[in-house]
Amino acid sequence: MPQPSLPVIAVTVGEPAGIGPEISIAAAWQLRHEVRPVLIGDAAYLAMLAADINPDINLMGVSLQALRNQGLPACGTDRMTVIDCPLNAHVIAGHLDARNGRSVLQTLDVAIESVQQGWCDAIVTAPLQKSTINDAGVAFSGHTEYFAEKTNTSRVVMMLASEANAHLPQPLRVALATTHLPLRQVADAIQFDDLLRTLEIIHADLRDKFGIAAPRILVAGLNPHAGENGYLGREEIDVITPVIRQAQQAGMQVSGPYPADTLFQQKYLEQADCVLAMYHDQGLPVLKHASFGLGGNITLGLPLIRTSVDHGTALDLAAQGVGHADIGSMIVAIRVAASMAKTH
Structure with a gap:
């Protein structure tokens, strides 16, 4: 008997110098039998980071152009798809670089497009640094406001x-x-x-x-x-x-x-x-107090499903290298998004 299809969850990896990429990779890999995670970020950087997190993690990069032409490629649970949004500058963990601000913003645009085009069922966002995007010359007040603006939603x-x-x-x-x-x-x-x-x-x-x-x-x-x-x-x-x-x-x-x-x-x-x-x-x-690191942030009122973690970029943890960040909140955010996608 064929297995029911898994919900496809777009995961934007957030500020590259923070813990977002690490927790996105690690949580998505852990949940790959429950959902089909699609990471959105710099494919080369994420592949390098994945090798440090767990050599068994296998990522498959796909360009945005290929995605638009052919849709999301088939992918089993032995690897995860990454929609490639190349960064403009080398990443130094714990150190912000405004040159990467527009690339981070692009991951949000691609995530919205992925749901609107039917490639993905829901969006989960890792934490980003607002200042990086603003320093790149783009006025940005946060994920919630950006998703509302891009989807023409008057109130969230x-x-x-x-x-x-x-x-x-x-x-x-x-x-x-x-x-x-x-x-x-x-x-x-x-x-x-x-x-x-x-x-x-x-x-x-x-x-x-x-x-x-x-x-x-x-x-x-x-x-x-x-x-x-x-x-x-x-x-x-x-x-x-x-x-x-x-x-x-x-x-x-x-x-x-x-x-x-x-x-x-x-x-x-x-x-x-x-x-x-x-x-x-x-x-x-x-x-x-009751659940820090085990909670998820949900934006209600949008014409799409968007959840996030309940914490920030933790640049200090990222600077220490992989293995220090807790993936609990990202696990919850992905699971909540998947549950909502099944209901919606």
């Missing part, structure tokens, strides 16, 4: 997710109403229409990409004690509660607002598929 939502582990009896998902904002700007950014749209995106993607028929979403308040009936702020009264009621009227299972300092208890989390936090450092420290 950042969600981090962790698999169950010794600290978490069940998977934990935390989405953010606001992302990378100075704290003094957060309250002004909590607006009715934006918050409602955020809940709609979370609900739709949990249903359509995660296969949860009736997602349960818990919403945190913004202020201490969720505003304490207006004595500690009115955002809960004026914005958050009305949004929750509107979402409920639309048929969504949404509840709150809950005080954030008591929300992340098992008795609440076991009744939830996702928690919506109002700002970055309200929700993510809890998830990362």
